[in-house]
Amino acid sequence: MNCHPLILHVDADAFYASVEQVLHPELRGKAVIVGANNRGVVSAASYEARRFGVHSAMPVAQARRLCPHGVFLEPNFAAYSEYSRQMFEIMRRYSPAVEATSVDEGYVDLSGTLRLHKAPPWEVAHRMLQEIRVTLGINVSGGLAGSKMAAKMATGLAKPNGLLYLEPEKAWMVLGRLPVGSIPGVGKKTEKILRGHGIITVADLAASPGRLVGSLLGQWGEKLPESAAGHDYRPVRVEPVESQKSYSKERTLAEDTTDYNLIRHVACEIAEKLSYRLREDGKGASTVTLKVRYADFTQTSRSISLREPTNANAVIFACLDRLFGKAVTHRQRIRQVGVKLSGIGPPVYQEDLFEPRRGLAYRKDRLADAIRNRFGFTSVRVADCFLQGHRWQLK
């Protein structure tokens, strides 16, 4: 009866800001801006704040100028993930085929709901969004269409707090007029390249030869015209089968610095947190990357691969130590430091030269972890001990 797939894309509006307004009712109707670090950017802005031109990814300093009366908040990620969990729980009551693509966004396959709910899919989608709105008190938008790409683009048109159903036959009359930049995955740079070749709208892209677009954008571009024409057959994936590929963390310093021992210290603190997460997840990483961003915003990274995945603090610190001299080559002020652990796999507890007794390093790390789990992460500072007597100077 329903041979076309029908996919609903759901996206919460100004999610972080909306949750804050639910948790703090006195903020309702006010310009709420999540992101309070003056060296950072806005994570979310309520619609009241957007009226002043504030939007996410905007520097906080700029947002303060545009909206001086706004309420600037530090993000409360624990609360956001709890609201996220509840939102997806509601979605799964309507269809088992739910794919979460981020904390506030996901796809629902409603192809089979006609029989299940004794109602047309549009009606089902509408009820689902209403239940989220009423139960959680936040605004959500939805796009219902024949493919993931069309559904997501429809959501963009439905915002704020709306639902747009694009019947498969009519979808591309609507979407074809949009600029190519509205296609998910086509950002500023890609849009500029396409515009340079006269490809302005989604319809232009759909009419372009795959080989041409592939030559402009690389291999992934070859399929883009087909997807733009509505031939996007990616299924809704219920299982997030593939596990996490990397663990990373970065920190922007309070001010730019040439104090390289401070930078090393920050890198080791970050590594401590990441390796703790690896151990908690029972994982290891075989590649360690150190990233440095300079005051002029240029960035550079250096990495080392090990033979086997590890989660031992001492091994990761030793890698960082070697990377530091390679990454920091010129005497420019540094703005940001980051560490990434990738090549995730089952950890191999191979002891290094300094720890001949098998398993000792791991037991030491886990002992420290146990203390942290009881008394807080900062109750143990391995980085401090490691860095003692390791003063470092640029050659």
Added chain:
DNA sequence: TCTGGGGTCCTAGGACCC
């Protein structure tokens, strides 16, 4: 205006192997 932090995927060159 002055640019976060957490991720994913892709590309391209070089090394190395068969």
Added chain:
DNA sequence: TCTGGGGTCCTAGGACCC
């Protein structure tokens, strides 16, 4: 003397997403 071709891994960088 003139130089293959494929596969895989490593490294560095870049685009993009929320």
